[in-house]
Amino acid sequence: MVGETRPDGTLKILGVGQAPSRGVRKGEIVDFETAMKCVHEAVVDAEQKSDVMIRSVFVSVAGGHIQGFNNRGCVMLPEDRDEIDDQDVEDVKVNAREVSIPAQNAFLHSIIQHYHVDGQDGVLNPVGMLGQKLEADFHIVHGVRTRIQNTIRCVKELPLEVEDVVFGALASAQVVLTQHQKNLGALVVDIGGGTTDYILYVDGAIKQSGVLAVGGDHITNDISMGLRIPMARAEKLKIEEGSCVLGNCLPGETIVLKDDSGFAGKEIERETLNTIIHLRLRETFELLKRTVEEEPFINYVGAGIVITGGCSLLSGIDHLAGEIFEMPAHVTHAQTTSGLTSAAENPQFATAIGLLKYAQAVQVDRPRGGITRIFGRLFNRIR
Secondary structure: EEEEOOOOEEEEEEEEEOOOOOOOOEEEOOOHHHHHHHHHHHHHHHHHHOOOOOEEEEEEEEOOOOOEEEEEEEEEEOOOOOOOOHHHHHHHHHHHOOOOOOHHHHHHEEEEEEEEEEEEEEEEOOOOEEEEEEEEEEHHHHHHHHHHHHHHHHHHHHOEEEEEEHHHHHHHHHOOHHHHHHHEEEEEEEEEOOOOOEEEEEOOOEEEEEEEEOHHHHHHHHHHHHOOOHHHHHHHHHHHHHHHOOOOOOOEEEEEEEOOOOOOOOOOOOOOHHHHHHHHHHHHHHHHHHHHHOOHHHHHHOOOOEHHHHHHHOOOHHHHHHHHHHHOOEOOOOEEEEOHHHOOOOOHHHHHHHHHHHHHHHHHHOOOOOOOHHHHHHHHOOO
16 A cells, blocks of 8 residues: 655555465465565555555554553652653653563554653643653553564565554554544454454553454355355355345345356355354454453443454444444444545555554654664564
């Protein structure tokens, strides 16, 4: 996805490059050479469509190894000084990250929730305030170092520079949620091919995040096994005919699969197809509900559930999610973009457009000539 920032702060999408996804399973690389070819094909396609030479990229990562947790950092100001400065804010962030994560893991994000100055809660920017004790609550996202590095290497071999690595659901949330929804509290569920990524906001701050290693590919596999049809036919059937709503079709209603090379054709019951889809999605949402209910934040989600990602296009998915979580749920796509409206309005591209939005925010904060430092910091962080 290639985009540029407009003078009014909106994003204009210049081009979208696509290639069939191969060499990746459950959001992670399982065949390095094949995955690299796919990325190369998508990049070339994007360059041709946008008329832009791509040299560096922002990359999203997923996979069941990615986890999030909350932690508080604390620093005491020296006795001869009582005004909080930028270094104190940096120190409290470092302090919050001095927490034991598995030895093989690396930090991806430390995202500020709230500051506290001498016990005063809800401070948004403590720089310049007077106080002796600065505390900060952070949401920290981390994952297995080598798996993150595999993604970086896959892109660097092309060769493209990696400006930053971003957790997929964090990117999606940048463009599918408004600030008002973040303030009210919302759970973003991004259901892709191999994974279901989620991120939960309360009072405008991220409180929970993670990845379930289950997605649309699992539904396709269930259809293929259950109906005894090839995977390619199962995927087409899921997209063109599938629904997770039960009891909505006529008794005995069938779908005819035409014969193809190596496939003799078949007639299947529509309700059977919908049942397979319904059961897998129900299981996914129930697993997600159990996961987020391990902490109390789901009780403070006022804006409900926001579903995005390619799998969100399945008919009735919002009703199923709403039924299981017992709160409003709706499907959405990226907002606040111009250019290729068909891309912006497709939930499949929410993460990619979210990366553009993330990049836009980073570019605003970044001094000129700071890219080398960003690279150094990124690889030191992952290392």
